[in-house]
Amino acid sequence: MPPNLNVRPKILLIIPAFNERENIGSLLLSLREQGLEALVVNDGSTDDTAEVCAEIGANIVSLPCNLGIGGAVQTGYKYAYAHGYDIAIQFDGDGQHRAEFVPALIAPLLAGQADLSIGSRYIEKEGFQSTFLRRAGIRYFSRLIRLISGQTVTDPTSGFRAVNREIMAMFAAQYPTDYPEPESIVHVLRLGGRVSEVPVLMSERVGGRSSIRSFRSVYYMIKVSLAILIDALRGSGVRRT
């Protein structure tokens, strides 16, 4: 989609939040200061995330029950698509992602050079680099994706990513339910989308807990690997069930 440069693009930050009361308020206020529009998707939080957001007048969609990160983010894509946003950015509510990199992240989309732009920690290898084991896992997924699609993605698990309207529509129709990041990349590549990465810095999460913890990591590796391999079997014809 060649963007119309005469009109300022409508940009929405999608912030999936599950029990993020500690960070979400200050995050939303700082985004507002920077003039960024955000939608919080409250994924059935059991704490007062929704109240904290409502108090500062944030735009928030509350899901009646917990869907997991993929289902929450997909809600955001559906919203962004229905409300005519040109670009949707996935942005974590836990303080890992930094808003100052948003302009760099969306630059490839605005230039019409990419459909999905991923913020990568591993291009310049600066900032928070995650633990050794996680880095090993990420390298493994990076190789797997290159093997299947031929494209190098240095940070396939990065949840800091921006998409244009085409991919928004694609994600609104079909998005992996849990652990969606690597799988959605091969999904986009399979359907002919252009994926590019930009270097970003990330921070260590401020509060809350990562959804991927040690005892689940084996399950994570197996499930995401299988998801990627099965996606490769779909060919360009299978869009959704």
Added chain:
Amino acid sequence: MINLKLQLLLVAFSLVVLFVFVNRTRRYKLELKYALVWIFFGAAGVVVAVFPQIFFLIARVMGIQVPVNAVFLLAVSSIFLILYSLTVSLSNHSRKLRTLTQEVGLMNHKVEQLERRLEQAERERGGRPDAADR
């Protein structure tokens, strides 16, 4: 010849399955759609238990030496098929539930926005919000 005890056991078991699933469906506790596969295998169980020659035929065709093993093979395959049908419907339901959950969230959001806009409009009109409606 197949053991008479086993034969009676099979008939009894199949009849119980048939009865339970038909009865539960009759009372609207089960959806016929999901009970169907059980009822089908229950009925098939009664038929093959009454006419055990079927097992001998199956055993011969499949090269199974002990006919009773054909009974187990059929039983396991039936269960396998039932489980498959359950996995299919579970996947369908989880997809539908996800879509519904998302729609409910988005619609709630829309309703809240409309309410807010309505309140604001009424406040701007300066009247008592309720008076206009009644």
